[in-house]
Each structure stands twice: as C-alpha cells, then as structure tokens.
Amino acid sequence: xxxxxxxxxxxxxxxxxxxxxxxxxxxxxxxxxxxxxxxxxxxxxxxxxxxxxxxxxxxxxxxxxxxxxxxxxxxxxxxxxxxxxxxxxxxxxxxxxxxxxxxxxxxxxxxxxxxxxxxxxxxxxxxxxxxxxxxxxxxxxxxxxxxxxxxxxxxxxxxxxx
Numbered sequence: 022x023x024x025x026x027x028x029x030x031x032x033x034x035x036x037x038x039x040x041x042x043x044x045x046x047x048x049x050x051x052x053x054x055x056x057x058x059x060x061x062x063x064x065x066x067x068x069x070x071x072x073x074x075x076x077x078x079x080x081x082x083x084x085x086x087x088x089x090x091x092x093x094x095x096x097x098x099x100x101x102x103x104x105x106x107x108x109x110x111x112x113x114x115x116x117x118x119x120x121x122x123x124x125x126x127x128x129x130x131x132x133x134x135x136x137x138x139x140x141x142x143x144x145x146x147x148x149x150x151x152x153x154x155x156x157x158x159x160x161x162x163x164x165x166x167x168x169x170x171x172x173x174x175x176x177x178x179x180x181x182x183x
Contacts, residue, residue, distance in 0.1 A: 024112075024140040027039060027041070027142070027153065036144075036151070036153070037074050037077075039076060040076045040078070041076070041077050041111075041112040041113050042077075042080050042110070042112045042113070043071045043074070043078065043079065043111060043113045043114075044071075044080035044082050044102070044114055045063075045064075045068075045071065045082040045083070045114065045116065046084075046098075046099065046102055046114055046115075046121065046122060047064055047082060047085075047121065048060075048084070048085040048086075048096070048099070048122075049063075049085075060084065060086060063117055067082060067115055067117075068082070070115070071115065080111040083105075083114075084098055085097065085098045085099055103132065103135055106136050106139040106140075107139050109139065111141060112141060113141065113142050113143070113144060114141060114142075115143075115146065116144070116145055116146070117146055118147035118148060119147075136152075137152065
C-alpha cells in the first residue's frame with residue numbers, strides 16, 4: 022500500500038483497521054540467558070501482536086542476537102530488513118523501543134528516512150512513536166539521543182570497573 026494512501030486512511034480509521042503488511046525488528050546486545058529469554062519474549066509478543074490484528078498480514082521478523090545497537094554496520098538482519106523494504110516486502114516495522122533499533126542518533130534517523138523513502142513506516146512501542154505521525158521524527162531524534170547517551174554512559178561505567 023502506498024504511504025500516501027495510508028496517511029489518507031489514518032484520517033478516518035485506526036492503524037489497526039488498515040490492511041498493511043507488518044513485520045518486526047528484535048535485537049539483544051548479548052547472548053546471556055537473560056537477554057536470549059528477552060529476545061524470545063520479544064519475538065513471541067510481536068508475532069502474536071501482528072497476527073491478532075485481522076487487517077494486517079504477518080511478515081516474518083528480523084532478529085539480531087548478541088549485537089550492539091551502537092552501529093548498524095554488522096547487524097545482518099537489520100540491514101536485510103532495509104533491503105527488503107526497498108523491495109516493497111512490508112509496509113510497517115514494529116520495534117519494542119528506539120534503543121533496540123539503534124543507539125546512535127544518526128543511524129536511527131538515516132534508517133528511518135531510508136525506510137520512509139521506500140514507503141515503510143515504523144512504530145516504536147515503548148515510546149508510542151509512529152513515524153506516520155509528522156511529530157515522529159522529532160521525537161525519534163530526542164529519544165535516539167537519549168539512547169546514545171545511555172550507551173555512552175554504560176561504556177564509561179564499564180571502563181571504570183575494569
């Protein structure tokens with residue numbers, strides 16, 4: 022579905038009533054049992070969430086394990102998701118929170134803009150940010166900056182404890 026059609030429909034319908042092809046992105050930064058359990062929970066939750074919405078068509082998700090969010094460079098499935106968006110395989114990507122997507126403001130904004138160029142929008146559930154919304158990019162800039170700062174602080178703390 023064309024992004025302009027979706028935005029037009031959003032004037033009179035809920036996002037949950039619009040027929041969209043929906044996928045998700047999940048990531049954990051380490052392969053610890055706790056993190057992998059969190060990843061399993063994310064996957065199950067988003068697969069159920071997407072399938073429960075009758076108007077939506079489920080598209081298998083994109084998952085990266087044990088990879089930092091500081092850079093998108095080595096996140097194979099994240100990059101495959103961007104490539105698949107360019108091939109028009111889905112309309113919407115759902116992610117738990119901005120920090121799962123990227124902990125780098127430039128990467129976040131660049132990726133979101135790339136996805137939008139291909140007609141793909143994003144929803145960040147924890148922050149309740151839809152990129153369909155005109156305020157989305159401003160909020161993403163702020164939240165990405167906070168995620169980047171949190172990552173920097175964690176790195177500094179780990180250096181202190183060494």
